[in-house]
Every structure is written in structure tokens, then in C-alpha cells.
Amino acid sequence: MSDASAKAARRPGEQALAALGLGAPDLSPADASPHSFPGGGKWRTELPSCEGPEALAVVLKEASRLDVPIHRISQGSGVWMLTDAEITEMVEATAERDIELCLFTGPRGTWDIGGSTRTDSRGAGLRARGHDAVAGCVEDAVRATELGVKCLLVADEGVLWTLHRARVAGIIPADTTLKVSALIGPVNPTSYAVYENLGGDSINVPSDLTLDHLTEIRRVSAAPMDMYIEAPDDLGGYIRMYEVAELIRRGAPLYLKFGLSKTPGIYPYGHHMRDLTLSTAKERVRRGRLALDLLARHGADGDMAPLGSRLPGALKRFDIPA
16 A cells, blocks of 8 residues: 555544544554565555365366465465476466466475474474475475466575575575465564564564554565465464454555365365365355455555566665675
């Protein structure tokens, strides 16, 4: 949203509550993010958990039917769960509509022999365990980019730094974007800035961060932020539909992620989960329509970034050692 539209935007229930003497305090301009996407716009959209060509076709058809604009479509099972032909089909279908396709890289903690992620402490989380796991992520990155994928999802700090170095060195294309997964999302401005400096072009924060937390992050970093407007159950199941306008005002540049709660996990996807995967893919698009309708009703649907835009702009990076 522009400053003008942000001031004019109506908050949920505002008119009725004001008439009852229960109006909220005025918004503070000091809370608003000063940042935008390159080329203009404060927000983009993302449809997550699109696990293969068939699910992608469902998403694209439903997005057209419900008029849901999509900037990015992401997948969670991983590059290794798709054949070359499937990746190529997804690349071609998204390129035809100028949508960024983002695929997850490599082995992560829950999908190898490590047991610490299954303890109560969730030790080590979803990170790449050992040299071989990092190598697997790099292998996925090289393979995916050779097939035309331009965005890679990463759940490990070391993998992020390695892939950033790889694109600087020309091992993968320089315009490859690196998206930090919600599975390791930062929860404070200092860690957010570290992920930016390690090479993150789009950083997913947990959906339980407060509005003040977003403002704190925006005081130190302009790197695009991803946030589930509705989070899957394994990420908390948080639903923040009524806060969408304020999330944009505080967190811009922001990817609105249309997830889905109250549904079983589908990673890693296989055809044994086909019906669930296709039905939830379709419902995620409808959830996107609901969020966009809320923005429109509140007069806060302006300043969406142009469709087809994908790059993050100039960001801060750590120096790469010679």
C-alpha cells in the first residue's frame, strides 16, 4: 500500500466500533515499513505445497476461476521427489504465466537417519546433517536450475551460504533466488539480518510473530518477507486473515502465503496422497481469494507488486572470502 492508501484503509469493524465509542487508537506512521519491492508494490502472493504437475494444473485452473493473482508457486517435498520431466512440465507451465516456481532443496533432518529431530527438543531441526546432506542440496540446486527453475527453497544456513557462493561463482545462474524456509524462520531482527547476509532473497518468518516484531525487523532489513496468512498445523495452524492489511503495512515487502490448517501433512508427496494433495491445493487458492476479498473490503488492496516480478532488489551480503 502507498502511504495514502494505508491512511485511508479501513480496519476490521472500525466504523461500527467507533459508533459505539470503542474505536481503536490511530495507527502510528512510525510503525509502517518504508520498504517496497523493486519495480514497485508492497506485496506479492505465494501458493505453497504445490507438489507436482497435477497439483500445479489444479492451482492454475482454480486461480483463473477465482481471479487470484499469483507471483510464486512453491513445492515442499523437494527436487529429488520429482523427475526431470515433471520439473520441466512445471517450469513450462509457470513460465507461460510468468509465475516464479520455487522447489525445495535436498535432504533435511526429518528425512534421514538422524534421531534428534524426533526428540522432544527437536534438536538440529530440519537442517542438512553432515557434508553429504549439504552435497545433496547442492546437487538438487544444480539439477533444478539446469532444468529452468529460478527459485530454490532452503532450510539450512550452511546450504544457504553455499548456494549464494555458488551463484556468485556462476555454478548456478546469478539471478537464482534463494528462499529461506519457514522451517528455520528467524524470530528476531538480528537473525533476520543474518539470513539476508547469508544470501536469503526471501525470508519466511513464523506466523506467530507479533505486528511489533515485524516493525522491529523492518528497522534493520529490507529483504522480502514471507508469511503464512494461514499456517499448516505443523507450523502452528495460525490464521491471520483479519490482519492482512496491517501485516502488509508493517512487513512490506511481503509475500502473502496462502496455506491451509486442519489438514494432514503431505511431505514427501507420492501418488498415494493424490486426492488429499489435489483437494488441498484447490482450497489454498480459495483461501487466497478470501484474504484478497478482505483487503478489498477494507480498501487496502492497492499497491500489489506487478505480476511477473520476482527479484528482491539490492540486499546486504557478507563478504565472500577469496
